[in-house]
Amino acid sequence: MSYTREIQIEFNHCDPAGIVFYPRYFEMTNSVVENFFNDVVGRSFASMHNGANNGVPTVALAAEFVAPSRLGDKVLFSLRIEKLGRSSVSLKIEGHMGAELRLRVALTLVWIDGMKSAAWPDAMRARLVAYQEDAA
Template structure:
């Protein structure tokens, strides 16, 4: 299963030419992962924070493939690639009407924000994330 989120490119995302300023993609990626945990996994970042945990970004690798412009509707497709003891690696593809705009691989860590110590995923979160695990296509 793939987690999908659609968002329209807004004025605040763009440079004076009306093209998405690349650091704004990282804000969009953060928004997609936040919605993934809230809507896909069933535990919002606010709920995690109340229990003393967070999911800081440990690594992100992004390729920008084509510009996005003010008013474009972007689809973000997130799939879980790997779930570790205290990390999860996801692949996110950003498209507009089937044209690839960017792709990224991001690893988030389940951690205590106060001391940055990682902690194992609770079984309920691990099971929920597993539903979005990438399923290789058969040749």
């Protein structure tokens, strides 16, 4: 099981050649992560960042741009947990249009509390573990 989110490619995502300008993919993948935390983990980015003094910054990121996406395309992004650590989580995100792979992203996030890495709060860890097991 993967967490999925469809994103339609808009004019603001494209470069003069009419394809997605690669930094826009990072914005899209961050949106997928943000929605995953809200929908699955039960902690919105707003609740983490507005006064709670915690969050999940990206500490590693690698991307492969396999095929171009163009204005009007609807790309289905899927996220799955690869590894859950004491304070980190490694994710894989793929973007497909139909059967065609458009991009593949591997990223690692770290839970921080008070601007230092910390163990996942019990409730968040339980949801991440349950989701990881559901995906297996």
